[in-house]
Amino acid sequence: MAQMNMVQALNSAMDVMMERDPGVVILGEDVGYFGGVFRCTEGLQKKYGEARVIDAPIAEGGIVGCAIGMGVNGLRPIAEMQFADYIYPGFDQIVSELARLRHRTAGDFFAPVTIRAPCGGGIRGGQTHSQSPEGIFTHVCGLKVVMPSNPRDAKGLLISAIEDDDPVIFFEPKRLYHGPFEGDPEQPATSWAEHPLGEVPADYYTVPLGRSQVVREGGDVTVLCYGTMVHVAQAAARLAGADAEIVDVRTLAPLDADTITASVRKTGRCVIVHEATRFSGYGAELLATVQEECFYHLEAPVTRVAGWDTPYPHAFEWDYFPGPRRVAAAIENVLEAA
Amino acid sequence: MAQMNMVQALNSAMDVMMERDPGVVILGEDVGYFGGVFRCTEGLQKKYGEARVIDAPIAEGGIVGCAIGMGVNGLRPIAEMQFADYIYPGFDQIVSELARLRHRTAGDFFAPVTIRAPCGGGIRGGQTHSQSPEGIFTHVCGLKVVMPSNPRDAKGLLISAIEDDDPVIFFEPKRLYHGPFEGDPEQPATSWAEHPLGEVPADYYTVPLGRSQVVREGGDVTVLCYGTMVHVAQAAARLAGADAEIVDVRTLAPLDADTITASVRKTGRCVIVHEATRFSGYGAELLATVQEECFYHLEAPVTRVAGWDTPYPHAFEWDYFPGPRRVAAAIENVLEAA
Amino acid sequence: MTQAARFHVPHPSARPGEAPDFGYLRLSAAGAVERPSPDARVHDIEHLAYDLVRVLDDDGQAVGPWAPSISGETLRAGLSAMVLTRAFDDRLLRMQRQGKLSFFMQTLGEEAVSVAAALALQPGDMLFPHYRNVGLHIARGHNPVELMCQCLSNSRDMCKGRQMPIMYHWARGNIFSISGNLATQFPQAVGWAMAAAIKNEQHIAAGWVGEGSTAEADFHHALTFAAVYRAPVVLNVVNNQWAISSFQGFAGGERRPFAARGLGYGIASIRVDGNDFLAVFAVTRWAAERARMGRGATLIELVTYRRGAHSTSDDPSRYRPRDEWKAWPLGDPIDRLQAHLIARGEWNEADQAALEADRKAHVDACWREALSYGSMTEAPRLDQYELFEDVYRDMPRHLIAQRDALRALADYQPKAGPASEG
Amino acid sequence: MTQAARFHVPHPSARPGEAPDFGYLRLSAAGAVERPSPDARVHDIEHLAYDLVRVLDDDGQAVGPWAPSISGETLRAGLSAMVLTRAFDDRLLRMQRQGKLSFFMQTLGEEAVSVAAALALQPGDMLFPHYRNVGLHIARGHNPVELMCQCLSNSRDMCKGRQMPIMYHWARGNIFSISGNLATQFPQAVGWAMAAAIKNEQHIAAGWVGEGSTAEADFHHALTFAAVYRAPVVLNVVNNQWAISSFQGFAGGERRPFAARGLGYGIASIRVDGNDFLAVFAVTRWAAERARMGRGATLIELVTYRRGAHSTSDDPSRYRPRDEWKAWPLGDPIDRLQAHLIARGEWNEADQAALEADRKAHVDACWREALSYGSMTEAPRLDQYELFEDVYRDMPRHLIAQRDALRALADYQPKAGPASEG
Ligand SMILES: Cc1ncc(C[n+]2csc(CCOP(=O)(O)OP(=O)(O)O)c2C)c(N)n1
Numbered sequence A, B: 001m002a003q004m005n006m007v008q009a010l011n012s013a014m015d016v017m018m019e020r021d022p023g024v025v026i027l028g029e030d031v032g033y034f035g036g037v038f039r040c041t042e043g044l045q046k047k048y049g050e051a052r053v054i055d056a057p058i059a060e061g062g063i064v065g066c067a068i069g070m071g072v073n074g075l076r077p078i079a080e081m082q083f084a085d086y087i088y089p090g091f092d093q094i095v096s097e098l099a100r101l102r103h104r105t106a107g108d109f110f111a112p113v114t115i116r117a118p119c120g121g122g123i124r125g126g127q128t129h130s131q132s133p134e135g136i137f138t139h140v141c142g143l144k145v146v147m148p149s150n151p152r153d154a155k156g157l158l159i160s161a162i163e164d165d166d167p168v169i170f171f172e173p174k175r176l177y178h179g180p181f182e183g184d185p186e187q188p189a190t191s192w193a194e195h196p197l198g199e200v201p202a203d204y205y206t207v208p209l210g211r212s213q214v215v216r217e218g219g220d221v222t223v224l225c226y227g228t229m230v231h232v233a234q235a236a237a238r239l240a241g242a243d244a245e246i247v248d249v250r251t252l253a254p255l256d257a258d259t260i261t262a263s264v265r266k267t268g269r270c271v272i273v274h275e276a277t278r279f280s281g282y283g284a285e286l287l288a289t290v291q292e293e294c295f296y297h298l299e300a301p302v303t304r305v306a307g308w309d310t311p312y313p314h315a316f317e318w319d320y321f322p323g324p325r326r327v328a329a330a331i332e333n334v335l336e337a338a
Numbered sequence C, D: 001m002t003q004a005a006r007f008h009v010p011h012p013s014a015r016p017g018e019a020p021d022f023g024y025l026r027l028s029a030a031g032a033v034e035r036p037s038p039d040a041r042v043h044d045i046e047h048l049a050y051d052l053v054r055v056l057d058d059d060g061q062a063v064g065p066w067a068p069s070i071s072g073e074t075l076r077a078g079l080s081a082m083v084l085t086r087a088f089d090d091r092l093l094r095m096q097r098q099g100k101l102s103f104f105m106q107t108l109g110e111e112a113v114s115v116a117a118a119l120a121l122q123p124g125d126m127l128f129p130h131y132r133n134v135g136l137h138i139a140r141g142h143n144p145v146e147l148m149c150q151c152l153s154n155s156r157d158m159c160k161g162r163q164m165p166i167m168y169h170w171a172r173g174n175i176f177s178i179s180g181n182l183a184t185q186f187p188q189a190v191g192w193a194m195a196a197a198i199k200n201e202q203h204i205a206a207g208w209v210g211e212g213s214t215a216e217a218d219f220h221h222a223l224t225f226a227a228v229y230r231a232p233v234v235l236n237v238v239n240n241q242w243a244i245s246s247f248q249g250f251a252g253g254e255r256r257p258f259a260a261r262g263l264g265y266g267i268a269s270i271r272v273d274g275n276d277f278l279a280v281f282a283v284t285r286w287a288a289e290r291a292r293m294g295r296g297a298t299l300i301e302l303v304t305y306r307r308g309a310h311s312t313s314d315d316p317s318r319y320r321p322r323d324e325w326k327a328w329p330l331g332d333p334i335d336r337l338q339a340h341l342i343a344r345g346e347w348n349e350a351d352q353a354a355l356e357a358d359r360k361a362h363v364d365a366c367w368r369e370a371l372s373y374g375s376m377t378e379a380p381r382l383d384q385y386e387l388f389e390d391v392y393r394d395m396p397r398h399l400i401a402q403r404d405a406l407r408a409l410a411d412y413q414p415k416a417g418p419a420s421e422g
């Protein structure tokens, strides 16, 4: 077992898969010689050559379009978007092509493309380096959408994504690249080196897509969260003094409704947390699922805590970020209700 | 009062606004000489000239990008997407630019662009002429999202959209262009000519953005819907024999939560209907809002009826379409619950 | 409101009621354009983007350096495929008018664009067509019955009823699926070609878009990526002068041929008479050879004319002279190849009549067979629950639940209404 | 795994540890390129996309037909603005290193690109910059204090703390807002210009993108729309050789200059020495004149070199020779303009020293003033509830509720934790 941060874990996932499968290629801006602006592909071009770790023109639409063609020709491309905020120029290729190719050809063609995109804020990135657009992609049938919250899951999920024959949008909470983050910027930064989930097998293993994970068992309230918010939720539960059951959703689509509903049926209360804007976001789907499937178990309204419905600000990101105090207040509210 | 179908009503809205405000221009594929593939801009180029009703290259991203520049330079552009399914190449300009320009410049710049896009199925259009992508846009803060269900609202809302200083995505349910449609393709087509909501003032008037409309009062259950589904819901209520209160949401963002919650608080039951795919769609937000604000009034789980989570099929569109039987079954279920 | 002075608006050369005028086309005489070696430097062959490669002269002779050495057999195969394409086109158009098909798009007049290219490429080369390339299928031997079944959305529809008519694909025949969203296939073709190069395989890719679609982002993406990685791909722009109601000037074709776009990227670019079977064949061969030898992509502009309506939903008489096509200076691809075969002494009018009758009869037989597999509305039909398949490789829980809900709905008896309604 | 044979991968001329090599640049001698009339037909001036317009020779003389008639006063204003731009750049870089700014991007070495263009255009012309164009602001007289306040996200930040440093705008000065998403401003500039033409107003627009950003869709959109409507716009590509770690070959610049992209659309295209103040001035004037007279857009490629890191988050020594810039053959824009003024007899070394000292002192004073308005972390700060403003013109109900919720949170006392945590 090696100790890895999330960047290293992702790098290791790609390394392992490139070693095992000559069809795995990487494509993206600055991913080759340089190793990526977040260094996730460091060393891979040197190891696997310029024809497999490919520096690309700055054109996300072209990157996705070419990746689809490569996938159709038998490769397993991993396309890196430099920031999730820059995925939109590739949106048409993702939504109109990648997501629906298998369906429209009745299975005769498909493209097993994985799109990696660093998401989320807390790095003073302002409106164009902080977004969490997962809720836009979870609405697109045919896509799988994943967001890990720790190095061990990140590697195992990324390997699963690469091996999956369906397209996967793989969001990486960049605030977690180098350490867990409980949402308080005043606290000293912690690193994955001391964290049990920073213990990552050096070899091949998978964490299956489509399975959520209960990261803390509890009886009072279920907190549904993913990515950075998994850590924030833990801090919030402590702040609120609540015996919370915390579920790391991990695969956002298709959703592991069983794990979620089992938990809410047990606790009778639920708080949903994400960093993305609230209105019409993915949290609404989680809430809807919980409401539909656990209505008769609910003792209080299911509550969402999310980014405000504004662009992600630069200066006031800690007022924007749904931090532990905001989540704790919601937990307390839900616990006090009726 | 003239009798108009929805195409004529939209045409009239643009005509009225072009007459009143020389800054109003129209830009889109085939909108000029030809008058648009759905004929919504027919006659306008002849009347207002080629510099105000502008045939555009087939590049939705370019159309939106140029419209933003025009808006910044004091015009009020109306950009037509030929089908809502083809809005995605313009997605980056809409999400990253149009939606956030006012915020990122603290109000110093803005672009009052209206984007019209025919949406929805029921016309044998298959996966690329049938989509209802409203749920993707309602998640983008800074945008207003509108979908009318009848000619009178269509004209009044479009005039409001054009006059609005914020960007508006204006979805037009193309299945309603020529007549109301209750969801049964076997029934003879009806026309707006005999419908009270086909009576449309010839002159300027507005229907305000941000206000939903109770189109049928009832005490048993609230049905939240918009676009084509407003008519389907009425047929469904009859089928189910339910005294349903039917709310035409009309403006999807920002949402008129007051009207909706008032109704659900009264009826205690709620069915949400849309044609878009269900998972992570706009219906989830409606459901979340209702659950959060009416929890203690709910007597049964709020239920969604929506397009299946598959691409819109060509041959089996009536199996796909959330028609009156499917909605009626949901209404009955909700009435029987608890 | 007067026309603003500095706002230029392109105008087609003729509108309804006016006399057709193709004077804007830059034509070269047959045989007049030189043929460089396929490994020529782009710099040395820029003129090819402005000239018009033509092989067949007015007498049906193949002239000049581009005249390919091509067997009579291949020519007859090409002629046959073009005739079949046209018979197919004609039949399905009529069937759409009779309500058998929900929609159709013709290829009329553009047969050489597809058929000649298909014959010039190798069967293992991967084709990324747009919707007016059915000739690729026919030339590669895709059974018309299968194409018709797609158009009928019947029990044998390769798309299982999921796509509108004409959105064919053929995995075994190496022809990719057609998308509703314009131009998306262009960078996909480049990516396929890049993959072939990465895997050190010899096959190349070819893609097609209409001239109107060159305005889309994906045209630019394709050219950029093809240029940067020198991808072995042939990128075709079918300039049929119209994009629904918009003439080619609205895509930026007023001042430069579309072929010229390639030059700025350093991509070899050729403009060719798209109604000249031999010229299309020769230019495609040249481009394929160039790609196979590692010299990268070629952008080919095929100058042709969309003779029919845009689609069965369109009425072109609203925006262009009703018989504009009669003034088209580059003739008809079938007539011209026929004239050539006759000039070669390998064909005569009787052969042509026999071929046309035979292909028509074949189409009729295919149509009858296709109908026997049902249609969108008549049995045998596909199982409607198929629509839940292939969203993912394995059906996830929520789709199983939705499929079951649709099943259950069949038995639902509404409280207050007839079971049949809705 | 060996490199596939037909998969071409661009390589920069030198990597870390190797000797810099700019041999790939096609240079023209100063004064060597002819200057056509601004209403020349594109067809007749294609060479301008391949040549390199240069005015200043090695002796600081302005030579050749592009040498503009320009007053000593304007030149000194340009020199002063460039010196101020550099002093500003240097100061803010150091302040970022000291933690006063969260982020910064330098303009070092690219001052002429912005300053000469700003002086060549009219104040009413609308500018759509990219992030390395701060010289536009400085040349137009935007108070550096305001720019600094933006970078500090302080109480006077024009963006109200919403944008990262350097994302300036200046509505009164007709300079548009900078976006994080590359190239989006390019079609916006075209749309602005179209609107000017539609309204029959005489002002034109100008836009800038980096050469790496030309691969984005919006570059193509801008050129297409500019060509179709002959929009009065000047479209600038700043080719500073690098896009973060990717050299210009990855945007397709290996075989053709970026200026050549314009030709395929029929747009006048010129390649110019971006470090030659006079050449940039002359070419911009030419393009603006062309636009104003209704001849449409010009694409200008400005050949320059990104001397600094991409941003304060970047370390260029990982991907290029550490002192590659020293081998840059086109010199430094400030040195060259200074030499010219000296050669004209209107300047001397003492003047230069005085100017530099003065501009540096000015920057110091501005910085002190800016700091007095606070910073991201130090008072005076903006009101954090401002973040809910300007999402819409009028704040909708749900945002009022969210703002109030944030307000209420200030008083929240967690059950089990210190009120201050989180
Ligand atoms: C992204 C997108 N935008 C718009 C359309 C609508 N549309 C379908 S065909 C067409 C015209 C295409 O013209 P061209 O590329 O010249 O091909 P042609 O029909 O002439 O063969 C348009 C605008 C579409 N299918 N996709």
Ligand SMILES: Cc1ncc(C[n+]2csc(CCOP(=O)(O)OP(=O)(O)O)c2C)c(N)n1
Binding pocket: A029, A058, A082, A086, A089, D132, D180, D181, D182, D209, D210, D211, D212, D213, D214, D238, D240, D242, D243, D244, D306, D310
């Ligand atoms: C749509 C988008 N994709 C990627 C990025 C990340 N990014 C920021 S700057 C940059 C390089 C741009 O290079 P160039 O256009 O040459 O400008 P330069 O930095 O050299 O001035 C990249 C890839 C972005 N900002 N936007």
Ligand SMILES: [Mg+2]
Binding pocket: C210, C211, C212, C238, C239, C240, C241, C242, C243, C244, C306
């Ligand atoms: Mg066309």
Ligand SMILES: [Mg+2]
Binding pocket: D210, D211, D212, D238, D239, D240, D241, D242, D243, D244, D306
């Ligand atoms: Mg650059």
